[in-house]
Amino acid sequence: MSESEFDIIRKYFTDIGQTPEALILGVGDDAAIISSPADQELLIAMDTFNPGVHFPEPTSAYDIGYKALAVNLSDIAAMGGEPKWFTLALALPELEHNWLQEFRRGLSALADRYHLKLIGGDTTKGPLSITIQIAGYAPPHQAIKRSGAQVGDKLYITGTLGDAAVGLELCQQGADKYLSYQQDLIDRLNRPTPRIEVGRALRTIATACIDISDGLAGDLKHLLVASQVGAKLETGSLPISRSLQQQIPVRDEQIQKALYYGDDYELCFTAPANRADDIAAIHLQTGCQISLIGDITPQSTVLIELDSENKITNEGFNHFT
Amino acid sequence: MSESEFDIIRKYFTDIGQTPEALILGVGDDAAIISSPADQELLIAMDTFNPGVHFPEPTSAYDIGYKALAVNLSDIAAMGGEPKWFTLALALPELEHNWLQEFRRGLSALADRYHLKLIGGDTTKGPLSITIQIAGYAPPHQAIKRSGAQVGDKLYITGTLGDAAVGLELCQQGADKYLSYQQDLIDRLNRPTPRIEVGRALRTIATACIDISDGLAGDLKHLLVASQVGAKLETGSLPISRSLQQQIPVRDEQIQKALYYGDDYELCFTAPANRADDIAAIHLQTGCQISLIGDITPQSTVLIELDSENKITNEGFNHFT
Numbered sequence: 035m036s037e038s039e040f041d042i043i044r045k046y047f048t049d050i051g052q053t054p055e056a057l058i059l060g061v062g063d064d065a066a067i068i069s070s071p072a073d074q075e076l077l078i079a080m081d082t083f084n085p086g087v088h089f090p091e092p093t094s095a096y097d098i099g100y101k102a103l104a105v106n107l108s109d110i111a112a113m114g115g116e117p118k119w120f121t122l123a124l125a126l127p128e129l130e131h132n133w134l135q136e137f138r139r140g141l142s143a144l145a146d147r148y149h150l151k152l153i154g155g156d157t158t159k160g161p162l163s164i165t166i167q168i169a170g171y172a173p174p175h176q177a178i179k180r181s182g183a184q185v186g187d188k189l190y191i192t193g194t195l196g197d198a199a200v201g202l203e204l205c206q207q208g209a210d211k212y213l214s215y216q217q218d219l220i221d222r223l224n225r226p227t228p229r230i231e232v233g234r235a236l237r238t239i240a241t242a243c244i245d246i247s248d249g250l251a252g253d254l255k256h257l258l259v260a261s262q263v264g265a266k267l268e269t270g271s272l273p274i275s276r277s278l279q280q281q282i283p284v285r286d287e288q289i290q291k292a293l294y295y296g297d298d299y300e301l302c303f304t305a306p307a308n309r310a311d312d313i314a315a316i317h318l319q320t321g322c323q324i325s326l327i328g329d330i331t332p333q334s335t336v337l338i339e340l341d342s343e344n345k346i347t348n349e350g351f352n353h354f355t
Numbered sequence: 356m357s358e359s360e361f362d363i364i365r366k367y368f369t370d371i372g373q374t375p376e377a378l379i380l381g382v383g384d385d386a387a388i389i390s391s392p393a394d395q396e397l398l399i400a401m402d403t404f405n406p407g408v409h410f411p412e413p414t415s416a417y418d419i420g421y422k423a424l425a426v427n428l429s430d431i432a433a434m435g436g437e438p439k440w441f442t443l444a445l446a447l448p449e450l451e452h453n454w455l456q457e458f459r460r461g462l463s464a465l466a467d468r469y470h471l472k473l474i475g476g477d478t479t480k481g482p483l484s485i486t487i488q489i490a491g492y493a494p495p496h497q498a499i500k501r502s503g504a505q506v507g508d509k510l511y512i513t514g515t516l517g518d519a520a521v522g523l524e525l526c527q528q529g530a531d532k533y534l535s536y537q538q539d540l541i542d543r544l545n546r547p548t549p550r551i552e553v554g555r556a557l558r559t560i561a562t563a564c565i566d567i568s569d570g571l572a573g574d575l576k577h578l579l580v581a582s583q584v585g586a587k588l589e590t591g592s593l594p595i596s597r598s599l600q601q602q603i604p605v606r607d608e609q610i611q612k613a614l615y616y617g618d619d620y621e622l623c624f625t626a627p628a629n630r631a632d633d634i635a636a637i638h639l640q641t642g643c644q645i646s647l648i649g650d651i652t653p654q655s656t657v658l659i660e661l662d663s664e665n666k667i668t669n670e671g672f673n674h675f676t
Contacts, residue, residue, distance in 0.1 A: 125484060159405075160482065
């Protein structure tokens with residue numbers, strides 16, 4: 035390998051995404067320079083993305099680039115933010131130009147779509163690992179925290195749940211050819227849709243919001259603990275895609291996937307009961323399915339009450355257990 | 356291991372550093388929220404830090420935490436910035452509480468000293484790797500880029516060069532006990548001093564600046580290429596510490612260390628010849644040694660002319676060769 039880390043950054047990563055109006059200096063100096071917009075708050079999130087943990091080993095370079103940015107965009111979506119720029123720390127076991135080209139294409143696809151710019155980063159030699167820090171903006175006091183849910187609020191979820199979990203099972207089983215609904219599930223795993231438009235529209239409507247990375251049960255728990263409330267979840271209302279229904283016909287098994295498996299990157303949010311019309315309008319405006327799945331209840335020893343069981347016992351996916 | 360990634364962040368990393376006035380929401384939500392100062396530009400740098408590459412394997416957890424933040428602070432120093440906050444992506448092979456405590460102590464020592472706050476991050480299981488993204492501020496148009504050096508400018512360096520390289524050799528050779536000047540050299544490797552105060556003072560004085568991470572020859576080359584100029588370097592003026600002189604008495608060998616070995620995190624900068632008094636004042640004000648080491652010359656095929664040899668042949672440390 036003859037190329038230096040400087041050449042890698044210059045060759046593959048200097049012109050990813052569109053230049054935000056605020057960028058004064060991008061990749062290539064000791065730091066990037068950005069002019070701070072006076073009337074906005076800055077939102078900062080960081081996610082690391084490793085093979086075997088965050089994506090199955092055989093995932094394509096395109097999908098790795100795509101998903102690494104998508105999961106970070108999802109954090110900005112969950113805050114109601116407008117994504118603006120990101121930095122990339124890339125550890126690579128070796129310099130493979132095809133891999134870098136494809137990784138770059140996947141990253142660029144989402145960067146272009148959401149008008150955000152790669153402004154800097156670092157490349158090192160080591161086991162494959164991708165860390166992205168993303169920044170977005172929101173008007174003052176409008177970013178949606180996890181901690182604002184109130185007793186009496188309604189509980190909503192975007193899109194459908196459990197698809198990525200079943201997509202992962204399909205990848206792990208392997209096959210020469212997948213049926214089209216199976217490919218849909220695998221696409222949901224590899225190319226999750228960050229719900230940027232919904233998050234932005236929820237700014238003055240939602241009282242709390244979190245994105246589903248580790249499973250609804252676990253992530254909802256974080257929202258409830260932060261808000262010091264409980265929830266009653268109607269499992270019958272959990273949105274299950276047609277593709278998942280075709281792959282797994284038993285409703286109870288669908289519900290298990292929806293509750294306890296992650297990687298869906300849908301938004302789980304709460305809103306006052308009288309904002310139902312606004313939420314219906316967001317559905318119409320964005321085309322994104324939004325389902326009412328429960329109610330926020332007073333804090334008690336049972337954090338999440340289910341209609342089918344009596345409490346949540348599993349806390350969702352945990353990297354260290 | 357029974358602790359989840361959420362507990363690691365909460366337990367070790369929620370209260371590192373002082374809260375900048377601008378922080379609205381720190382660790383624990385999908386993103387941190389920061390109010391943008393209207394009259395400042397934002398500086399963003401990111402560095403990854405891996406065992407065997409960026410520090411020798413037996414480095415203590417304290418020193419790993421310290422140095423990981425120091426090298427990022429050095430990037431902000433090189434831009435003339437005021438550091439404000441950082442995020443941390445930490446990959447750990449296993450949960451070792453003593454290691455985490457010590458790592459946290461090292462990180463906190465510098466965070467406290469420079470009044471900057473850890474506002475978020477991600478913890479994953481994997482081979483040890485530390486990625487920090489740091490943010491600082493500078494008044495509009497005052498951040499010091501690499502690209503502003505002018506023909507006729509003088510070339511300066513802070514501190515002394517080559518210490519970390521010799522410290523690394525000492526670590527690699529190993530010993531039961533080190534002489535005090537040897538320990539000084541090892542400390543220079545493990546606990547570099549980010550030149551924040553000097554960088555800040557250089558804002559309206561320096562025309563270009565870079566920090567020495569990969570060796571003076573290689574890093575100066577980046578500055579010269581960005582500025583489209585050349586340099587004549589007086590190797591006789593390269594600052595060598597007493598400790599290094601004690602360990603390596605031969606001047607030519609000292610110069611080799613100073614030119615071609617990295618990890619010193621000193622600032623190499625250029626300034627107009629008529630600002631010499633201002634630079635002397637910065638030395639007095641900060642207590643930091645600043646040495647005149649050469650001149651900026653017109654661009655030619657020889658990028659760096661040395662008095663002892665005829666050109667720079669080695670481009671400094673390269674992660675991929």
